Amino acid sequence: MPKFAANLSMLYPELAFMDRFAAAAADGFSAVEYLFPYAFSAADLAAQLKQHQLQQVLFNAPPGDWDAGERGICCLPDRQVEFREGFLKAIDYAKTLGCPRIHVMAGLVPDGIDPERLLATYISNLKWAAEQAGLENIDVLIEPINARDMPGFFLHRQDQAHEIVQAIDAPNLKVQMDLYHCQISEGDLAMKLRQYLPTGRVGHLQIAGVPARHEPDIGEVNYPYLFALIDELGYDGHVGCEYRPKRGAVADGTSDGLGWFKALTWH
Numbered sequence: 651m652p653k654f655a656a657n658l659s660m661l662y663p664e665l666a667f668m669d670r671f672a673a674a675a676a677d678g679f680s681a682v683e684y685l686f687p688y689a690f691s692a693a694d695l696a697a698q699l700k701q702h703q704l705q706q707v708l709f710n711a712p713p714g715d716w717d718a719g720e721r722g723i724c725c726l727p728d729r730q731v732e733f734r735e736g737f738l739k740a741i742d743y744a745k746t747l748g749c750p751r752i753h754v755m756a757g758l759v760p761d762g763i764d765p766e767r768l769l770a771t772y773i774s775n776l777k778w779a780a781e782q783a784g785l786e787n788i789d790v791l792i793e794p795i796n797a798r799d800m801p802g803f804f805l806h807r808q809d810q811a812h813e814i815v816q817a818i819d820a821p822n823l824k825v826q827m828d829l830y831h832c833q834i835s836e837g838d839l840a841m842k843l844r845q846y847l848p849t850g851r852v853g854h855l856q857i858a859g860v861p862a863r864h865e866p867d868i869g870e871v872n873y874p875y876l877f878a879l880i881d882e883l884g885y886d887g888h889v890g891c892e893y894r895p896k897r898g899a900v901a902d903g904t905s906d907g908l909g910w911f912k913a914l915t916w917h
Contacts, residue, residue, distance in 0.1 A: 692746035712736030722755025824853030858893035
């Protein structure tokens with residue numbers, strides 16, 4: 651069965667962020683991911699990981715002004731200096747946290763800019779990021795995100811992401827394959843897994859129920875079938891649980907919704 655990582659940006663919303671590490675460990679998770687670490691010191695986060703015997707498997711590079719609606723700046727021609735400064739900061743965090751991969755969000759497509767210019771900027775920044783991360787044995791990930799949840803996002807299909815990764819041809823540049831986004835954007839999940847996992851270019855998987863992004867046992871996707879397929883295909887990375895607990899920010903709301911996880915991992 652795949653190894654699961656709790657996404658602490660979404661799970662345990664009733665708790666302060668720093669208290670979510672203990673909650674995840676208590677529920678049986680051995681690994682965590684989250685969107686952004688930058689509101690906290692790397693040393694404090696590392697202390698939580700050590701205290702609760704958790705592995706940090708993923709976080710995002712700085713995305714621009716998230717609160718103002720920005721969703722990454724990697725494809726934006728006038729933000730290259732900011733992108734590169736932010737990515738170096740992400741590497742510093744990753745080194746302290748022992749995190750082997752950083753997700754780079756592409757960004758929203760602005761009006762009035764030639765798409766080819768955006769693509770050229772994106773590729774240039776990713777090449778540079780992969781070179782910098784490679785010096786520290788860190789993978790750089792790019793993720794297609796569905797247009798319903800994030801209208802105008804630059805990257806929204808698996809084939810688009812894989813074409814870019816192949817074109818750049820850096821061994822540490824890979825695709826973050828979120829099955830929730832993939833189901834909404836294009837479907838055919840089992841065949842997509844069969845197509846892409848054997849390439850070795852999928853660096854991380856994520857899951858959530860479709861359509862409401864709740865627990866993976868709520869909705870239209872047969873995750874037990876996909877988990878077995880993921881094992882069959884030899885994927886040995888983590889699967890990030892990036893979903894919103896259906897019960898929301900109530901005491902034990904996340905833990906009460908982990909029946910699917912405990913059935914798979916607790917014996």
